[in-house]
Amino acid sequence: MPSDRRQLHLNLFLMGVGHHEAAWRHPRTDPAGLSSLAHYQRLAATAEAAAFDSVFLADGVEGPDPARANAWISHFEPFTLLSALAVSTERIGLIGTVSTGFTEPYNLARQFASLDHLSQGRAGWNIVTSAGDRAARNFNRTANQEHAVRYQRADEYLEVVRALWDSWEDDALLLDRENGLVTDSAKLHEINHSGEHFQVLGPLNIPRGPQGHPLLVQAGSSEDGRGFAARHAEAVFTAQQTLAEGQGFYADLKARAAALGRDPAGIVVLPGIVPVLGSTEAEAKALDQELDDLIDPTRAIGTLSTLLGVDLSDHPLDAPLPPLPPVAAINGAKSRFELVRDLAERDGLTLRQLVGRLGGGRGHQVLAGTPEQVADHIELWFGQGAADGFNIMPPILPDGLDLFAEHVVPLLRERGLFRTEYTGRTLREHYGLPRPANQYTSVAV
């Protein structure tokens, strides 16, 4: 049923065989899916059949610590996996995470432009700055840079890659056989960037992509992260536990963008939710409990330690969380640190209780209930100024996505909240976001 109502956006957050910490141990998953292209192709196909805006792949650049082990979840590298998915899908957007910390901007700009061409305008970049010394130690450094320095570097990085994406004007490619002109050299631009972190000549060695720039996505919710999002992001993934917190974050981000002269509608806010679905609430809660019962505390504490940037492996399981360092001392994901600390303090949780609480969605909101209950939640947050759409994180995959597509999506459509089919071709069009102008193209007056 077509609708004039404001439409919500749905992204599928790809994560191995599910977002729950213990998904891979549940009888309704097949752990072989962790390393199977066919598994990811099936997920993308299901999301595309349901007309989701996009799929999204998280990423990191450190291997499992052999001393801790067991932390490994999923292994495909984003550019390679998303390029493969570009061939097996036709319409859905393809968002990959890449850090500004460990890839040369020329290589990143080029790989995203290539993905955007291959997919005919469906590439998106989730910009992260990467926490963690172990990652830095894979890249000629002994320790990671400070949080604020990473964001300063990321600002310059964005300046470089935008200029590279613009270094070919849209009509620079002539392919004029008669006159033997491949390109119009007046429409190719050296960028001659010389900054604190980067010196880059340009132009890029690939024409401007169908979208101009890939969709720019961001997920940091710290003070630095929000500032960065307001300056650069067009879509924002976020973890919010309550409606009030969600509304606060939403209003803050839109206000920050507006203060910088941006259209607040040009920054799409997508809280993460973990829909644990059952045909009754009791059935959903039973599944949630089954999954929690499969959590291996040692492995979960490893995950939590990485999340917090604080090693908790020697802390007794049944004691309350130890005093944590002040957030200023945290060089990792500051906003997630605060969310976890506040949750533990508010409810006086032991370490075992905390890993159970976080096992479902690493700080994202777990909704165990019926399709109606999940649809109600989505409608409420969407209608009450807390979300423009949602980052869907099924606890088990593909099962949890199948249930969402079969039972929740139809309810959202009945309520006039979600498209019945794609109306655009590119990822930007799905999200209702404009194609960026080229900084080198002079506008005729």
Place this chain on the structure above:
Amino acid sequence: MPSDRRQLHLNLFLMGVGHHEAAWRHPRTDPAGLSSLAHYQRLAATAEAAAFDSVFLADGVEGPDPARANAWISHFEPFTLLSALAVSTERIGLIGTVSTGFTEPYNLARQFASLDHLSQGRAGWNIVTSAGDRAARNFNRTANQEHAVRYQRADEYLEVVRALWDSWEDDALLLDRENGLVTDSAKLHEINHSGEHFQVLGPLNIPRGPQGHPLLVQAGSSEDGRGFAARHAEAVFTAQQTLAEGQGFYADLKARAAALGRDPAGIVVLPGIVPVLGSTEAEAKALDQELDDLIDPTRAIGTLSTLLGVDLSDHPLDAPLPPLPPVAAINGAKSRFELVRDLAERDGLTLRQLVGRLGGGRGHQVLAGTPEQVADHIELWFGQGAADGFNIMPPILPDGLDLFAEHVVPLLRERGLFRTEYTGRTLREHYGLPRPANQYTSVAV
């Protein structure tokens, strides 16, 4: 017809709409193919239907110089394009060029491992060290490193990426649901590399690929390049103009490998040939002439200047080549420099004549003739110790590949020289090369 004879190997060198300098201007090509995934999918499908061992993508990391322009040929980035082709093909190998100069070894090792998983064991890496200051200036440097330093760095780079590919033993992934063990931590290894150019902790964040390591390919024929190939390469692309030169190169490379204790059969030598095919020799030569007539001298001189690392753009077209600097002063592709210099001196060529001569294959051997003549050439070089197979560089694409597959491949099969269908699954199996042992796996005695 099955055969016990030694079998030759065929690689398709992908290059836009053809290897001839003026391919894009010829009426039998469609220049839109330069930026079309469908074009590359069609080429890979044709090569796979003909049971070629592999397709191969060259690469560079500098954009077109706006002051020279018109030098742009083709634009997809290797990892993204080859990952897309991994989905649209099933058996053919996928070889991508990546420089050791401008990509972090952790990222490269990971992207090749991911491609190897996605393609189920079909990834190959053509290792280049990259010449040219313009490339370096895209990556925070003012000038490129010296030729010898680049090769030293490349040696260390290989040491790092091999260790990363081995950092997961083949059976490190357990996925033992009952006991909650994702990995066997005793089979995950930090590599703790600390060398002159790189400090890398490890392990990699992806399990060892189906092939262990991607197939290692190399194309440098200078003294440094040959030494590097003898140490590392399993397949070698090379440009050789005469049978005697081809035999000399072949014998030299096998001897160098043997001197290092390697099995000479473990290094496959693949000279490049440009088959300009016609149903008569006259027809083939007419096509060759048609293509040469379409060469734009300005553009071709730009290409030649880049190839030589010497700017010839101000040199009169109809004068003999100016005196060139000694090879020791060349920081680019030294062996190609010598080949071009010798060709111009031997035949006393003007600049215009030289670009005509090079327009067909940039120094590779152009064979304009009938399918029988091309098959004879292949059989001769293969039988006389100059080649283990060939790097096929059709002058126009897809047309020239179609003709080769339809008319030359059947002749090679009739003569018992080339497979009628794939017998292996992986790229290593196609080339008859072993899966490398893991340096961290202790062998039971």
